Amino acid sequence: xxxxxxxxxxxxxxxxxxxxxxxxxxxxxxxxxxxxxxxxxxxxxxxxxxxxxxxxxxxxxxxxxxxxxxxxxxxxxxxxxxxxxxxxxxxxxxxxxxxxxxxxxxxxxxxxxxxxxxxxxxxxxxxxxxxxxxxxxxxxxxxxxxxxxxxxxxxxxxxxxxxxxxxxxxxxxxxxxxxxxxxxxxxxxxxxxxxxxxxxxxxxxxxxxxxxxxxxxxxxxxxxxxxxxxxxxxxxxxxxxxxxxxxxxxxxxxxxxxxxxxxxxxxxxxxxxxxxxxxxxxxxxxxxxxxxxxxxxxxxxxxxxxxxxxxxxxxxxxxxxxxxxxxx
Numbered sequence: 158x159x160x161x162x163x164x165x166x167x168x169x170x171x172x173x174x175x176x177x178x179x180x181x182x183x184x185x186x187x188x189x190x191x192x193x194x195x196x197x198x199x200x201x202x203x204x205x206x207x208x209x210x211x212x213x214x215x216x217x218x219x220x221x222x223x224x225x226x227x228x229x230x231x232x233x234x235x236x237x238x239x240x241x242x243x244x245x246x247x248x249x250x251x252x253x254x255x256x257x258x259x260x261x262x263x264x265x266x267x268x269x270x271x272x273x274x275x276x277x278x279x280x281x282x283x284x285x286x287x288x289x290x291x292x293x294x295x296x297x298x299x300x301x302x303x304x305x306x307x308x309x310x311x312x313x314x315x316x317x318x319x320x321x322x323x324x325x326x327x328x329x330x331x332x333x334x335x336x337x338x339x340x341x342x343x344x345x346x347x348x349x350x351x352x353x354x355x356x357x358x359x360x361x362x363x364x365x366x367x368x369x370x371x372x373x374x375x376x377x378x379x380x381x382x383x384x385x386x387x388x389x390x391x392x393x394x395x396x397x398x399x400x401x402x403x404x405x406x407x408x409x410x411x412x413x414x415x416x417x418x419x420x421x422x423x424x425x426x427x428x429x430x431x432x433x434x435x436x437x438x439x440x441x442x443x444x445x446x447x448x449x450x451x452x453x454x455x456x457x458x459x460x461x462x463x464x465x466x467x468x469x470x471x472x473x474x475x476x477x478x479x480x481x482x483x484x485x
Contacts, residue, residue, distance in 0.1 A: 217451025
């Protein structure tokens, strides 16, 4: 596959002159967790190890994936081992079939983010589990259950009401992950202590360590924040249950969607590969996977700089080549 630079490549140099270093604070989304860190706070990076977690990819817009066979084939060629797919709040059997068929075409392990049923009459999650089992059998599958705008207690109530039945119909090897909420800070210790059965792993998003107004140097210094967040959650969980739980970053990226760095091959390569190196080292902290997102750039115009692994036609972005070279 040939990589293209994007139609607005020259604009990066014009915009770069207007950048400034933000001398304030960084707000990083952890799915539900918002953490404010001093920009220049020294955080020691975790050293890389030989044991690499699964470097998957998170599908952005579902239709961009399901209806794009060129991108599916490119993900297979790229060798992405795990695909994180947000299944949405409701799904027809046709949608379920389309999603599972698309994942199979890539050869990746499915990671399905499924909304916890909010009532006893909602069988959407059950249908996802049953049809995934029919399609993938007893092979490795990740099932993440998310609570949307639920508070922590409501998430626990719905998890404890529905997940026991879902585990009974799922093969024993399926990994059940808890991703509590998206709009408020979850009590991670309470999630670990109050879930019955306890999740096999926790999941959250680590997006936008940088934005277009942050210099490359400051952006690079923020990458160890990934490890600091994980250490912080491990401590909260251990304080409640006496041990930490494995963690999967269901979506991460170094920059925002309008960051012109994604038009700059050198900057994109440096930051992406630095982040991948950091993530490798976090295996010792319990990281079992990290999915760069989005897998497929939603648009390739000047206001959406091709962030992700692939352009819509299946060709690699600059970030895609950095991912390929680091994970090959």
